[in-house]
Amino acid sequence: MLAKITPSKAIHWLGRQLLNREDPGAFFDPLTTAINPMWAQQYTPARVERITEETADTKTFVLKPAHRWGGFKAGQHLNVGIDINGVRRTRTFSLSSSPALWRNQGLITLTIKRLPGGLVTNWLHDELKTGDVIGLSEAFGDFLIPEEKRSVLFIAGGSGITPILSHLETMALEDYPGAVTLLYYVRTQSDVIGEERLIALRNRYPSFALNIITTHEGSEPRYLTGQDLDLIPGLADREIFLCGPKGLMELATDQLSQRGVSNDRQHSTFFAPPAPAQLASTDIGGEVTFSKSNLSVDSKGDANLLEIAEAAGLTPRHGCRMGICHQCTCTKTSGTVVNRLTGKTSGSGAESVQLCISVPQGPVALEA
Ligand code: FES
The missing domain is CATH 3.40.50.80 (Nucleotide-binding domain of ferredoxin-NADP reductase (FNR) module)
Incomplete structure (x- = not known):
């Protein structure tokens, strides 16, 4: 039976959509982008201005992000979001142009190599055309020249x-x-x-x-x-x-x-996940509780929290899957996790963890 929708419930629901800071465009984007893809709020839309071939398997995409995009420093990356067969896919790429091109002409470039079997890189190479619009995150990363200017x-x-x-x-x-x-x-x-x-x-x-x-x-x-x-x-x-x-x-x-x-x-x-720390299989795995989803699952072996969530049918936000972009950061309310890259063990209380590089060590509860 359908619940009765009163005017006050409708206003509350609309208010929640407007104040949804985690995902501000989740409701309105499908409506506004049907009119103009550059009106998206969930990510910064960027129009493809030009595509050039660098080598047999690498192309440079010249993009014009919407004005609200925050710019970047040389050496930083961003996440690109595209929809493939109705599923949003996100991957991390480095900016290959200098910030001066953005400041002076409002343009940036991404130079992307086609990866064998790579769903997103192959789609970008084969399907993306001049005039199309893709989604960008803000830039991030600390591959930066230090203030002290050495050789x-x-x-x-x-x-x-x-x-x-x-x-x-x-x-x-x-x-x-x-x-x-x-x-x-x-x-x-x-x-x-x-x-x-x-x-x-x-x-x-x-x-x-x-x-x-x-x-x-x-x-x-x-x-x-x-x-x-x-x-x-x-x-x-x-x-x-x-x-x-x-x-x-x-x-x-x-x-x-x-x-x-x-x-x-x-x-x-890194362009690929760095070598993971060796984890003793007896020390890892455990019950993971996703409190917002009201779901608990058992994990064995060295599966990380993102893999465990996805295997349970959840779709947590994520980007690079290798500990760089922080898109998958989530609050752990209790339990201990091991960092897959460093081998270090977390505390047992509440703290932020990156799902893609955290392996449970005993029972873990997440706000997800
Ligand atoms: S998905 Fe990028 S840090 Fe986890």
Whole structure:
């Protein structure tokens, strides 16, 4: 039987939609975006202005976000939200343009590599067209140049160049005072992303040294070596920025540590989840209670809270699934969780946890 809807109930319901700060456009967006997709409130809409091919599997999308978007700093990321077959999918990408392009022309760029089997990257490559509108979060992330302006070494692999392109163009515009070196590892010359921009930077920015190293053009693979680092003047005093595949990141951090570069000088950002800490299977798992959903489920093994929620049919908000974007942050009201990345154990009381990297250790209650 349908409940009777009185005028006062309707006004209360409307008020709740208007004051829904967690998800301000949840009700009105389907109505307003049917008139104009740029009126969305749930996320910042951005229109695709241009799409250019960088390599056989990488495209740059030039986007014009609505004016209310808050801008970004070089090195930051954002979440892109798109609807595929009626399901909202969110993924995290780095901004590849400099903030000056946003300030001067209201444009940003995302340079995105097609991932084998990647639902979202393949959709962006195959379906997204000039004039379409996608959703953006505000920018976030701390892959930033420190205030103290030391010389810098960037080490990039493949599509890990994208946040570094943003940094390099920003540093060139600001006449960055220190020396700047890029070691950019790609499989073959045809895999270089942003080649024209890199060469233009080298030509107009005298303190920038560009080194492109192809790893798969000789008879043997040629990966990063200690000698590559020994050729960098003043290595120990530089800020080091790493972005690329896991193998390159591990090689680089190992070689840097052997050369006495302290961890607090090394800044990295990930394109894939970093190696998880080894968790003893006897210590993890337990009953997870989702209080708002009035649901309790048992978990075994090292499933994280996001996976447990999804397996139970819930759809918590999330983005990167690797501990970067904080979209999945939720209040744990009781119980202990282990951080999947660091292996550290939380306290047992109320606190915020990131669902995608938290594994229950005994019974856990969540406000979700
Ligand atoms: S989904 Fe991005 S931090 Fe959890």
